[in-house]
Amino acid sequence: MQVLYGVVVLVQTQTVVNDLASASLVPKVLPTEMLAASNSALSVNSSVAGIAGNGLGGGLVQLAGASLAVAVDAVSYAVSGTLLLFLRSPSLRTARVRGRRGIVGDIKSGLAYVRQDRVLVALCLTSGIGALAVAIRDASLVLALVRDLHFSPALVGLLAMLAGLGGVIGGLLASRVAKRLGFGRSVLWAIVVSAPAIGLLTSPFGVAAPLVVGLGQFIAGASGAVYTIGQLTMRQLVTPPDMLGRVNAVRRFLVYAMLPVGGLVGGFGGVHVESRAMLGVAAVVMLASVLPLLAADVRPGARP
Template sequence: MSELTGPRWLAALRGYPDFRRLWGAHLVSALGTGVTVLAIPLLAAVVLHASPLEVGILTALNAVPHVLFSLVAGALIDRSPQRAVLVLTDFGRAICLGAVPVLGLLDLLSMPVLYGVVFVVQAQTVVNDLASASMVPRVLPPAMLGAGNSAISVNGSVAGIAGSGLGGGLVQLVGATVAVAVDAVSYVCSGVLLLFLRSPELVAARVTGRRGIIGDIRSGLAYVLKDRVLVALCLSSGIGAFAVAVRDSSLVLALVRELHFSAGLVGLLAMLAGLGGVVGGLLANWAATRFGFGRSVMVAILTTAAAIALLTAPFGVVPAVLVGIGQFVGGVSGAVYGIGQLTMRQLVTPPDLLGRVNAVRRFLVFALFPVGGLVGGLGGARLGSRSMLLVAAAVMAISVLPLIRGNVASAEGHPR
């Protein structure tokens, strides 16, 4: 085998076979998910002739399970064999999505059925995502966590770009119903790869005492609340999610209606954000090594705020260039932020509490995201979408304040 080229941290990950399997499983499933992100809405709109309200409900169902089940899922993960959790949720999602083309052939597919499929798939995704984040510290030593999270982040960015393109081509060639089956196959492949994980900590169930699920959730919340770094990270994530939702609900309208960009140009600019995510994933570990995770996260927040402000193209010089720079820089800083945040949580949280701690953060993010989307929509109707992008930039900048108050820059994370 030829020697792996690229960053030294990427080459170093070759020495951890369980991580390589986890990384490969994540890449395969992420590619399939990239297809489904496009195929499901097209299936609803083109095949099932869904109304705008029905498409809106379908979109909302992608987020609702994350609010409903995150805290319970975190508690379950901290007392369960993580390999089994990942494999079962991969196979479970494969069954749900594989049912879509079968039901389509039998002429039994409808919007209520699609609602159910999306809801159940997302409920399993909640469990799978939390288990995956908790698993990384069990297959890598603390010094390699930043590198591992960077590699997985690059997976997501590359898969997002490639999956969308593949999804569009598959929908064009074989139809949206069959394209969904590609994601089902990707989950089967991911689950099979995960069966080869060998670390004893991933295979055996863990004992959390005699507390029930509610007691475990309370202990997780209590641990977060007594730790200034975790409180700061969770609050910052929630405020940042609100800002991102305001941005996302305003961006397309601002570009199309106020800056008069074509649909093709909007798509090209969206790709720049994905490319920025790849670059950010490759740079994040270097930035953390040089400046520390805390400082990297704080700089990334402020850079993201500046990038959102650029999306308004305020200076009147070739607006598409400014927006393109904003999209790319926002993708870079978003990846650095996400990787740094996750790595710090992994470093400062005991392994047996990590599922619950990550669940608290996820609950806040998905609870505040729809609120931000609503504020962005209502504000855009009154003030204009470009004005709401400036609001989003300001709120994003504010999200750094909990990190300053929590003195996160000096807490580089040491296992406790």
């Protein structure tokens, strides 16, 4: 377990660096009018990878054990890093971030910039609360599927693939939804839909348990993609390129601060209370994440 803890810390540390850089890179290479479409394409790509990864992961664990599955995952990281070496763009070669003040100064300037913008404050708070709900859901759902329903690893992986499939559909529809409703409303409605999707998971103990869980996973994946694309594009539109990395870091810190809290709440509650009850708590927390957006009145939003 000590080795596993160390690996997780290293992987997640590099994941944060990668995600912040990739989210800040898109506006440097594409014009503003293409941001929504490009974010949708990236989201679809990620969801397709998630479908394949969850299916392969569950199958590998079932057939060859968890150790081999983790080893295959390590190889996939190496391949991904190698592919990035072929990324070429004149704008990236000449790009320079102005206003840097060192690590501490950058943190302070990022926080100060977020605090002065009501939209950014609302997006960051909503993301943090939503991350708490997702972490509670994920920890409770695993307990419910494995301990209470006795699902096999392959079936758990298959159900997780449905979330990825929903992400593909949501990614394809996100730009169209934003054009019709505006980014602000599309983000709000995505959260409102996500809460009942989690609620579907609170009653997976009947005859059609796999179907109920699968439907909840699919809807959550689709609404999650619409939310992710909408809020990311809003941040890119309202934030200057030189500040975008620091603003993304502020949001990311709130999200990652909530994930372990939600994992502990979901795991502890699932063991000592009931997994189904904790899934209900996750649904309520998810619905509550719309409050900062409503308080900031971001409903009109921006249109692509």
